[in-house]
Amino acid sequence: MTALAPVIPEDDDRLTALASERYRNDQRLSGDWNETLDTLLSHRSVRNYLPKSVPDSVLHLTIAAAQSAPSSSNLQAWSVIAIEDEARKARLNAVAGTQRQIAQAPLLLIWLADLNRPRKIATDDDAPAEGLDYVESFLLGVIDAALAAQNAVSALESLGLGTCYIGAIRNDPEFVARELELPEGVFPVFGLTVGYPDPAVPAGIKPRLPQSTIFHRERYDTTPRPGDLKDYNAALGSFQAEQAIPVIDWTEQVKNRIGTVEALKGRHLLAAAARKLGFQLK
Incomplete structure (x- = not known):
């Protein structure tokens, strides 16, 4: 028996559907659809997991990605x-x-900025x-960890798993260390639940x-775009209602997150913690 060919969606139709979910406005996407784009545009944070372990084969594929x-x-x-x-x-x-x-995820990945390894290479010789010893190198490690982690997220989602970044690992990096x-x-940048x-x-x-x-395009445009933030508040509010989570305007979330030192939940001490963990940050 001849195997049936996979059903490929009409490119523009699928991209239109993905844009509708991602933006909830009149944004249109066109061009060639592919499974990689589908995975990226379909990303979502998963906070509820089945009690099923992640196979080692999946973990090693993820690390390779x-x-x-x-x-x-x-x-x-x-x-x-x-x-x-x-x-x-x-x-x-x-x-x-x-x-x-x-608590639910069978696997938690802790992503690290690691300057111990290059330093050891130098000191051993x-x-x-x-x-x-400079901020540039600390940033380099953080950026490398973030790029690697996002590749891992895309790989995991392509395999049917879900993930959620955990920035709150930075609430107390010294304890984590x-x-x-x-x-x-070595500095803990963030966690990632997997399941x-x-x-x-x-x-x-x-x-x-x-x-x-x-x-x-070409330069940062500071021209106000009336309605953008109001429309986004409405779009996010509809998502929050569908997910049965508290409805709060995004602009309020931003103000709440940056308004006080207390809102940082201890992360205002990160520079001092990083220095204690061996980063001079000159």
Whole structure:
């Protein structure tokens, strides 16, 4: 029997559907559809998982995808730690404010800016490593970790798994460093929950700001775009209502997040914590 060819959606129809979910406005996308674009445009944060472990084969594929991300000067200044032990995961969850996605996910990945490895390469050969003492190198490690993690997210989603970034790991990086026995020069940038999404609690695609708000040509355009933020507040509100989460305007969320030091939840101390963990940040 001849195998049936896979059904390929009409490119513009599928892209229109994806744009509608992502923006909830009149944004249109056109061109050639492919599965990679579909995975990227369909991204959503998953906070409810099935009690099903992530196979080692999937984990190693994910790490390979992460290592395929670009790396500044090919320094590859990042590492990642897989956490599956429930007791350790619970201790890290306490730092993050006890989030249900961490409690439910069978796997928690902690992504690290890792300057310990390049420093060791230099010191083992009695070579200087002055460049590692500057903010640039710290940023390099953070950016490398973020690029690698996002590649991992795309790979995991293409395999049917769900993820959620956990920035709250930075609430207490010194505790995380002790818990994970991080050597000097290694900083926990964020966590990532990984697991199979619970179909009984489907995650929606959160709308993003209109392209007209964030996309510029040739120079930064400060011309006001009346209605953009109001329309986005409405789009996000409809998403929040559908997901049965508190409805709050995005502009209010922004003001609440940046309005006070307390809203940073301890992360105003990150520079001091980074220095204690071996980063001079000159």
